[in-house]
């Protein structure tokens with residue numbers, strides 16, 4: 001007898017659980033990833049609220065003294081060479097206390113407070129018993145302080161990312177221009193990803209050479225946040241939108257803890273205004289990243305430019321909704337969000353973040369559309385995501401036009417957001 005979608009999604013999360021946290025997928029991603037864990041918690045909370053809490057607790061257990069939450073926490077029981085770049089590359093022990101888990105030194109989009117609040121709401125009694133929010137809240141605050149304090153390279157109240165991996169959308173065409181200035185590394189390395197995924201669906205070798213160079217430079221400067229050492233520094237609308245949405249969640253958490261939510265609401269308003277005032281392009285109907293070095297907007301059709309829909313009170317939500325249903329994304333028609341403008345010559349239907357639809361992005365748009373009262377369109381996205389998963393399984397990404405599945409199978413955040421959509 002074939003299992004229902006819910007049972008199959010649950011099975012993926014149970015199989016990918018490693019005792020303290022969940023790996024994104026076996027083979028390709030055998031450790032804990034930061035924003036994956038947030039999406040995973042959103043799904044796990046329906047299956048095991050305790051595990052969902054542990055997922056976030058284990059990630060924040062690897063938080064650095066400066067408040068940054070590393071983008072990978074290495075699983076000590078997994079062979080060191082299973083993933084590149086591994087612990088020997090990042091050398092995090094040089095900047096963290098003895099006994100600290102080995103991690104990378106980069107970050108990923110800050111969707112964690114939102115996930116923590118939703119995880120709490122799934123089982124408030126258990127969470128209160130375990131002291132989940134009292135323990136996590138100061139760490140979430142320190143994380144946001146790191147972002148707004150150490151990463152405001154543009155001086156405009158927005159967070160800068162210093163590596164394409166930090167965007168979560170590694171090889172997005174949005175990064176082509178700033179990345180083209182980076183000299184690829186001359187060090188030799190072996191790409192482990194190509195042992196698990198087709199080269200035609202992954203970033204190119206030239207991309208990887210540049211990714212490694214940027215990470216080496218950051219590491220060799222002791223992970224200091226000094227703009228002069230970063231060849232790549234951009235204000236990304238997705239990162240800043242998730243920060244704003246997470247500030248709204250921190251306000252809810254503060255109320256639950258009997259604290260004053262006002263500072264978080266003020267932060268939400270501040271980031272929202274900075275986003276709308278400086279990254280929104282009214283003519284184009286979407287947000288563009290900005291290159292901090294050149295001061296220029298990175299004009300391009302990345303779906304990241306629609307993610308500010310998740311920000312409560314966003315003044316330009318109507319224009320964004322129009323863009324989602326227009327010819328570039330056709331969301332009302334296909335129900336799955338292409339990661340890149342369908343009408344652009346750079347669109348590639350099966351290459352990673354250059355065109356395929358991703359389930360976490362679909363989930364964020366679904367949430368954002370509901371937040372702004374677009375219930376019909378949100379229902380179309382929900383139906384699109386559920387039927388794609390039902391047809392092709394819990395793939396890492398799908399071709400938005402043919403709906404064929406690509407990338408890793410049994411991918412955790414795909415299963416997790418499906419569980420949440422079914423709840």
Ligand code: 9YW
Pocket residue numbers: 024029033034035036167168169170193
């Ligand atoms: C890599 C784990 C991560 C995601 C990123 C995605 C990819 C790692 O996988 O990056 O090896 O390229 O781009 O968003 O968190 O799922």
